[in-house]
Amino acid sequence: MSVPRPAAVIVLAAGEGTRMKSKTPKVLHEVCGRTLVDHMLAAARGLTPERLVVVIGHAREQVGAHLAETAPDARLVVQEKRNGTGHAVRTALEAEGPIEGTILVTYGDTPLLRAETLAVLLERHAADANAVTVLTAVVPDPTGYGRIVRDGDGAVLEIVEEKDASPEQRAITEMNSGVYAFDGALLADGLRRIGAANAQGEEYLTDVLAILREDGHRVGACVAADHAEVEGVNDRVQLAFVRRVLNDRILEAHMRAGVTVVDPAGTWVDAGVVMEPDVVIHPGTQLRGATRVRAGAEVGPGSTLTDTVVGEDAVVRNTVADGAEIGAGATVGPFAYLRPGTVLGRGGKIGAYVETKNARIGEGSKVPHLTYVGDATIGAGSNIGAACVFVNYDGVGKHHTVVGDHVRVGSDNMLVAPVTIGDGAYTAAGSVITSDVPPGAMAVARGRQRNIEGWVARRRAGTPSDEAARRALAAPETAPETAAEGAPGVNGADPAAR
Numbered sequence: 240m241s242v243p244r245p246a247a248v249i250v251l252a253a254g255e256g257t258r259m260k261s262k263t264p265k266v267l268h269e270v271c272g273r274t275l276v277d278h279m280l281a282a283a284r285g286l287t288p289e290r291l292v293v294v295i296g297h298a299r300e301q302v303g304a305h306l307a308e309t310a311p312d313a314r315l316v317v318q319e320k321r322n323g324t325g326h327a328v329r330t331a332l333e334a335e336g337p338i339e340g341t342i343l344v345t346y347g348d349t350p351l352l353r354a355e356t357l358a359v360l361l362e363r364h365a366a367d368a369n370a371v372t373v374l375t376a377v378v379p380d381p382t383g384y385g386r387i388v389r390d391g392d393g394a395v396l397e398i399v400e401e402k403d404a405s406p407e408q409r410a411i412t413e414m415n416s417g418v419y420a421f422d423g424a425l426l427a428d429g430l431r432r433i434g435a436a437n438a439q440g441e442e443y444l445t446d447v448l449a450i451l452r453e454d455g456h457r458v459g460a461c462v463a464a465d466h467a468e469v470e471g472v473n474d475r476v477q478l479a480f481v482r483r484v485l486n487d488r489i490l491e492a493h494m495r496a497g498v499t500v501v502d503p504a505g506t507w508v509d510a511g512v513v514m515e516p517d518v519v520i521h522p523g524t525q526l527r528g529a530t531r532v533r534a535g536a537e538v539g540p541g542s543t544l545t546d547t548v549v550g551e552d553a554v555v556r557n558t559v560a561d562g563a564e565i566g567a568g569a570t571v572g573p574f575a576y577l578r579p580g581t582v583l584g585r586g587g588k589i590g591a592y593v594e595t596k597n598a599r600i601g602e603g604s605k606v607p608h609l610t611y612v613g614d615a616t617i618g619a620g621s622n623i624g625a626a627c628v629f630v631n632y633d634g635v636g637k638h639h640t641v642v643g644d645h646v647r648v649g650s651d652n653m654l655v656a657p658v659t660i661g662d663g664a665y666t667a668a669g670s671v672i673t674s675d676v677p678p679g680a681m682a683v684a685r686g687r688q689r690n691i692e693g694w695v696a697r698r699r700a701g702t703p704s705d706e707a708a709r710r711a712l713a714a715p716e717t718a719p720e721t722a723a724e725g726a727p728g729v730n731g732a733d734p735a736a737r
Contacts, residue, residue, distance in 0.1 A: 250292065292313065293347070324442070337427065346418070375414065396449075400437070505523050524543070555571045555572060560581070578594065590607035596612070612627075643678065646663065
């Protein structure tokens with residue numbers, strides 16, 4: 240049987256969520272890269288409803304602004320006075336006008352609910368020709384939930400909220416998920432007839448079921464295969480629970496698609512992450528946002544990538560990356576920090592204790608260690624020596640550095656932007672480069688070395704250094720190796736430290 244397309248899905252997201260003890264509205268708390276309400280909306284979209292309606296109330300400006308960005312396809316309805324679930328649905332119907340067909344009602348704090356489970360509910364509702372079908376679950380501990388009361392034949396008699404339930408009713412373990420499939424016209428009629436004579440003084444949506452049954456209409460139930468799906472989030476403990484379950488689901492799907500996750504318990508992956516076959520994820524790794532990891536790449540251990548693309552067969556170790564692009568066959572880390580705008584070319588390298596920002600590093604180029612590269616373009620096949628700084632900020636504005644192809648930047652260089660180092664050029668170790676370097680030139684920008692003989696004996700007499708120096712001076716002299724003054728390689732001038 241094909242899944243009937245619902246005429247509308249109404250998501251109730253107006254509650255305050257006081258047990259979260261948070262300035263953030265409950266439905267905007269995030270798990271696995273999406274807010275609670277966005278997870279529910281994703282499941283609802285899987286049913287291709289004709290209308291998607293979200294009822295908001297508490298923190299309406301904040302929730303509304305978020306949904307305007309993430310769910311432009313949803314109609315937002317404000318429940319001015321939060322007077323129960325029945326009142327919330329009635330508010331939605333009054334705003335939308337008459338709706339013919341099946342209306343699915345669900346909540347914005349049930350992120351584990353799958354589109355597949357909702358589809359089964361719709362199928363059962365249509366097959367049994369019910370006026371309303373409630374999604375239920377049998378749970379180990381139903382505390383806090385409404386209980387499903389059935390007759391001797393198993394038909395649903397009513398749903399009793401816990402505060403209104405008798406001790407015998409509280410012992411029932413089949414609970415109401417809060418998710419219903421209604422006949423639209425019958426729902427509208429039932430909502431006009433419910434009252435607020437209960438412990439909370441609110442209009443309960445559950446009362447509509449009793450009204451429809453009294454009118455002779457069929458009230459059915461569909462038991463969810465996994466009770467975890469209908470778990471709502473009311474506090475931080477439940478938030479952690481759904482995060483764990485959802486993360487396990489995400490990892491299982493990736494592993495079944497050909498990804499190796501070495502330690503699922505210590506790996507966290509957002510719902511929007513894409514990974515291709517033969518990717519390997521090592522322990523302690525977090526993949527966030529719209530991160531994409533292409534075939535054969537390895538990420539981790541101890542890496543956090545956000546909105547980052549990792550190319551085929553690349554290796555990323557102990558790295559934090561945000562908005563970066565890592566080319567095929569490239570290597571990153573350990574202990575690297577790739578900030579937004581970093582693009583590392585095919586076969587390139589960003590090594591230990593390197594930070595990059597708004598930097599394009601060409602194919603095969605290397606920034607091996609202890610270096611900051613900011614606001615720069617580096618060509619192909621170049622090498623940046625250890626302990627270099629691309630000096631991009633003058634206290635007012637940011638400036639750009641250009642390093643050409645096959646350049647060798649010496650260790651402990653300061654490249655003061657704006658500056659260009661031409662193709663094939665070298666810079667000597669310890670240089671402060673403030674002017675452009677022509678292609679093929681060697682730039683030396685440092686003071687000439689001067690040795691002050693006898694300084695330790697005069698200024699540090701009696702120290703271990705003085706004693707070591709005296710012993711060395713008293714030893715037979717040996718002829719040191721020398722090189723031509725000023726030639727590349729003298730006193731560390733060779734820039735090709737790797």
